[in-house]
Each structure stands twice: as C-alpha cells, then as structure tokens.
Amino acid sequence: MIKAKGYAAQSSGSKLEPWEFDRRTIGTRDVLIQILFCGVCHTDLHMVNSDWGPGTFPMVPGHEIVGRIIETGKEVSKFKIGDHAGVGVMVDSCGTCPDCQAHQEQFCSVSPVQTYGSKGYDGLTTYGGYSNVIVVDEKFTHLISDKLNLAATAPLLCAGITTYSPLKKWKVGKGHQLAVVGLGGLGHMAVKFGIALGAEVTVLSTSETKREDAKALGAHHFVVTTDVEELATVKSKFDFILDTVSAKHDLNLYITLLKTDGVHICVGIPNEPFSLSPFSLPNGNKVVAGSGAGGLSETQEMLDFCAAHDIVSEIELIDIKEIHPAFDRMIKGHVRYRFVIDLSTLR
The missing domain is CATH 3.40.50.720 (NAD(P)-binding Rossmann-like Domain)
Incomplete structure (x- = not known):
C-alpha cells in the first residue's frame, strides 16, 4: 500500500480535517500521480453532507484532479514519468456493458466507480483529490497539454x-x-x-x-x-x-x-x-x-479542444486549510468562478 495524506470528513456533515490513509499498491496498468491542484465542486459539499443519500466515510472529496506522473506500472504505455495528467469524476467501470462499449463509461450499468466515496472492484474505498497522491488506471487518466495553466485546468475535469x-x-x-x-x-x-x-x-x-x-x-x-x-x-x-x-x-x-x-x-x-x-x-x-459529465474519450477530446483554443477555467487558488470558508462562499455564489486547492499547502 502507498501512504497518503489529505483532508477528510470522518462522518456525514463533519468538518474536513487532516487524515492519513492508504492508497492501493500500483498495478501493472496504474499510474501514481502527485496531485498538484484539485478543483472544489459543489458536488463535494453535497457528498460530505450526504445530501444525495448516505455517503461512505471517512470521505476525501475531490474529482477535479491535476498533477504529475511520478511512477508507472510496467504495462503503462500512455504516460511517462513527468507527464501532466488529470483525473475526473470516475476511476473505473466494468468495460463490457453497452454504455462502456459506447464510450459512455460514466453511465456504466454494472458498477461505475466514482473517484471518491465509492467501492472499487478490488473492494477498496476510493478517496479523492483533496490529498497528495492518487493511484489510477491509465485508462481513466487524461493527458494534459503543457500549453494549459495546470491550476486553471483542474475544473475542466468536471465543470x-x-x-x-x-x-x-x-x-x-x-x-x-x-x-x-x-x-x-x-x-x-x-x-x-x-x-x-x-x-x-x-x-x-x-x-x-x-x-x-x-x-x-x-x-x-x-x-x-x-x-x-x-x-x-x-x-x-x-x-x-x-x-x-x-x-x-x-x-x-x-x-x-x-x-x-x-x-x-x-x-x-x-x-x-x-x-x-x-x-x-x-x-x-x-x-x-x-446531461451528465462525459465519457473518457470525450473528456480527452475536451482537454485537447481547450489546449487548441486556449480555454481554462477562471479560478481562485486557495490553501487547503481555507476549504470551509470556500464552501461557505460557494454556497453564497461568492466565487468567480471556481475554487482550486493548491495541494502544496497540504505539505
């Protein structure tokens, strides 16, 4: 297992606080990403508060993740160490149902595995991007162009x-x-x-x-x-x-x-x-x-479109310790237009 640290809610509605936990060992097709920035989505607050049904706790939110590849499994061909990479709302799916075959993995009819608050096919709970590292199958990891401002790219993975x-x-x-x-x-x-x-x-x-x-x-x-x-x-x-x-x-x-x-x-x-x-x-x-998010190929298409047209999100970069004031401002609509956590503040 890989030691990780992040901010987690220990129970529904509780405050996010520092928490150390384990990521899974890197598999042959996995990449290890050092998370540099993570966008703050309204979904994060809904999930922490169990607004859409009972959540899985402890919960590390965050599904607008960008960072740097720091290790790869031996069968990885899509990435090399040092590449910029992103992870969105999902980290696995069955790969065989009609939706997965149609490149709409976000609607997997068997068991879509969300980036956090979900159970993976290995039985382990998924934890999101309010943390320092994440292990993801290369198929569910997106290549980010060096042309794009990395922090301002994070919200592209959801918004x-x-x-x-x-x-x-x-x-x-x-x-x-x-x-x-x-x-x-x-x-x-x-x-x-x-x-x-x-x-x-x-x-x-x-x-x-x-x-x-x-x-x-x-x-x-x-x-x-x-x-x-x-x-x-x-x-x-x-x-x-x-x-x-x-x-x-x-x-x-x-x-x-x-x-x-x-x-x-x-x-x-x-x-x-x-x-x-x-x-x-x-x-x-x-x-x-x-309409709900997009599949893997469409997400990569979107990122490439953004690189070609110089499109990124308008952001306000925050220290992870400012997450609760950020949540409060987000509820009131007092952000133009997306908060992004600088994960160097976690270290």
Whole structure:
C-alpha cells in the first residue's frame, strides 16, 4: 500500500480535517500521480453532507484532479514519468456493458466507480483529490497539454466536460442561438465553449451584477430574467438553452424562450424536482434534456479542444486549510468562478 495524506470528513456533515490513509499498491496498468491542484465542486459539499443519500466515510472529496506522473506500472504505455495528467469524476467501470462499449463509461450499468466515496472492484474505498497522491488506471487518466495553466485546468475535469458534452451532443455551433442560464462555475465554462464552437451566446441571469462579467467572458448578450421588458426581447429566440443552475427555478419560463424544436438542456441539479406545465413542451415541439459529465474519450477530446483554443477555467487558488470558508462562499455564489486547492499547502 502507498501512504497518503489529505483532508477528510470522518462522518456525514463533519468538518474536513487532516487524515492519513492508504492508497492501493500500483498495478501493472496504474499510474501514481502527485496531485498538484484539485478543483472544489459543489458536488463535494453535497457528498460530505450526504445530501444525495448516505455517503461512505471517512470521505476525501475531490474529482477535479491535476498533477504529475511520478511512477508507472510496467504495462503503462500512455504516460511517462513527468507527464501532466488529470483525473475526473470516475476511476473505473466494468468495460463490457453497452454504455462502456459506447464510450459512455460514466453511465456504466454494472458498477461505475466514482473517484471518491465509492467501492472499487478490488473492494477498496476510493478517496479523492483533496490529498497528495492518487493511484489510477491509465485508462481513466487524461493527458494534459503543457500549453494549459495546470491550476486553471483542474475544473475542466468536471465543470468543463459537464458543459462541453451536451454542446457537442446537440451539435451546437455556427448559426445557433445559445442561452446559458447562470454564470457560475459551470455557466462561465458554457459561455467559453459556446463562443469557441461558433454560437451566438446570451447569458440569462437573475443578477444585474453579472452583466459586466458576462461581457468580459465574451458573451454576445446579457438578459436579466427578472426584468419583464428585457425578457420579452428574447421570447422564442434560442435554439438551445444550457441550464447550469442548481437552485430551484421555473423551467416553464425558459421554455418560452426557445424556438420551435428548441432544446433546454439541464446540467445543474437542484435539490427539488422540476415542475413542468403539460402545455410547455407540445407548443413548439420543445425538448427538455439532461446531461451528465462525459465519457473518457470525450473528456480527452475536451482537454485537447481547450489546449487548441486556449480555454481554462477562471479560478481562485486557495490553501487547503481555507476549504470551509470556500464552501461557505460557494454556497453564497461568492466565487468567480471556481475554487482550486493548491495541494502544496497540504505539505
């Protein structure tokens, strides 16, 4: 086993505190990564608090991991020592079910192994990136270009792929009107990707204070959705709406902004169910769709796309000891746009 140290919650809702633990021994196809940076995702807080069901504790959160390869198994061919590498939301899957065969490992129907709070096929609990090292199968490890700022790349492993994947699935691009609901960790990445793909991008927000931020990110338009007159100007305008909001909100409002055959894509996950009028969708053949992360090949495609288009997340780098103030600010939306932990502060 490999000795590791990190920050862990010992029980549901408890504070993250320093904790020493064991990583599995490196297998023939594994890589050992020295973690340099780890993004802070809202999912981390949900998982620590068991908001989505009972968690597995002790829990070391973190699934936006970037670092440096420091050791490789004898059959590893994808990486060499010194390469920059990333790990996202999953670290294993069955590899044989229809979803895995279709390169959608994130939906593995047998047993997808999440990066933390999950049980691996070896029976060991997985621990995430709020730590100094991690052992991962090379198949579930992504190569990161030296062109990219490493710290600002970390959120791409979740926020990046979560917004890139639906835009690619629905072939959003030149000639399309794309609206992004919410300008947070996910929303600001959706704006960057939408522009890079050639769409005309409008940010929809309840907050006037986000207008200048949206403009700085390159958004073509900005609409305050609580302004009735402003909202009326975009009725039936959009081919696609990418909804990144994780708080309760009214989908019926946004569906009126879609063109005929328009698609509203949900990537945010509110704690309460959506409510839809039965008349919302038939009137104009509207579609409400969901999207959850992306598979291994698509995640690597996204990282390569980012390297080619100079796209990274806008981040605030923090000391790991600042994680709870960061959680508090994240809940209040007081971060532009993603916290990233500098793991050198763990050492």
